[in-house]
Amino acid sequence: MFAFLAYLLWGFLPLYFLALLPSGPWEIVSWRVILSLVFCLIALAVMRGWKAFGVILRQPRLLAWTGLAGLLIFVNWTVYLIGTLTGHVVEASLGYFINPIVTVLLAVLVLHERLRTAQWVAVGIAVIAVLVIVIGYGSFPWIALTLAFTFGFYGLVKKQIGPSVDAVSGLTLESAWLTPFAAALLIWVGMTTGVTFGTAGIGHALLLACAGAVTAVPLLLFAAGARRAPLSVLGLLQFVAPILQFIIGVWVLGETMTLERWIGFALVWVALVVLTVDQFAHARRARGVSDVVEPI
Numbered sequence: 001m002f003a004f005l006a007y008l009l010w011g012f013l014p015l016y017f018l019a020l021l022p023s024g025p026w027e028i029v030s031w032r033v034i035l036s037l038v039f040c041l042i043a044l045a046v047m048r049g050w051k052a053f054g055v056i057l058r059q060p061r062l063l064a065w066t067g068l069a070g071l072l073i074f075v076n077w078t079v080y081l082i083g084t085l086t087g088h089v090v091e092a093s094l095g096y097f098i099n100p101i102v103t104v105l106l107a108v109l110v111l112h113e114r115l116r117t118a119q120w121v122a123v124g125i126a127v128i129a130v131l132v133i134v135i136g137y138g139s140f141p142w143i144a145l146t147l148a149f150t151f152g153f154y155g156l157v158k159k160q161i162g163p164s165v166d167a168v169s170g171l172t173l174e175s176a177w178l179t180p181f182a183a184a185l186l187i188w189v190g191m192t193t194g195v196t197f198g199t200a201g202i203g204h205a206l207l208l209a210c211a212g213a214v215t216a217v218p219l220l221l222f223a224a225g226a227r228r229a230p231l232s233v234l235g236l237l238q239f240v241a242p243i244l245q246f247i248i249g250v251w252v253l254g255e256t257m258t259l260e261r262w263i264g265f266a267l268v269w270v271a272l273v274v275l276t277v278d279q280f281a282h283a284r285r286a287r288g289v290s291d292v293v294e295p296i
Helices: 002-011 013-019 025-047 050-057 060-085 089-109 117-137 142-164 167-191 202-209 211-226 231-237 240-252 259-291
Strands: none
Touching: 002 013, 002 211, 002 231, 002 240, 013 060, 013 202, 013 240, 025 050, 025 060, 025 167, 025 202, 025 211, 050 060, 050 167, 060 089, 060 142, 060 167, 089 117, 089 142, 089 240, 089 259, 117 259, 167 211, 202 211, 211 231
């Protein structure tokens, strides 16, 4: 339930960000970083996590990894906001559909893992899907691919960090690394287009003030779910968010879906089915081997 709620909240993010108009992506991402830091500092105080946080601060390696994670998630958040606020919610959902396949690809390219045949088939189908969208639709899906790869690398960095950094401490450090840049970005927005916080009504101001909680709560729910749920369950739940985003983009916001786009998305969904079925089959075989008892 924790993980499901996390993906459910992520799925409705487009509607929240659209409700923040006339705020632009640069202002929203700046407030998101700064208010996430405030939210996490309060969470650390309530959960009495300062001791564990202090241990992390004394480890330069972990600090460096959290800095890199912060940079990746900042790019991810910014591109997602640009996509949502410029009428590309469907393409953003494509990025998170592709993400599991990108994760598999990174396992080969970065971690030098060996893929099973079905995994290679899934990767191949996904590549064909992107080519169909590029050639048939006439545009390069840079939003989708940027989201898929930045979140894929973010997961890779989190894997390097491992259990040494808990969810609250990790997000606190990532936000802290980014806060000076976010503050400078906010000053730049104020000098150019103008900051909208407090100028578009009290309702808008309250919604924007919730950006920290909107960012942190799903991450904390996901961390709680990831510690309890089997990986196979998480693998299926991760499709809740992009499915909701796709539905919002097509049927709520009325974004255009050409035949080429439908074909491209259909190919991605086929690749995900292949990947999921193979994952379940591999997990079942692994359990079967572990259950075998050697005779004495």
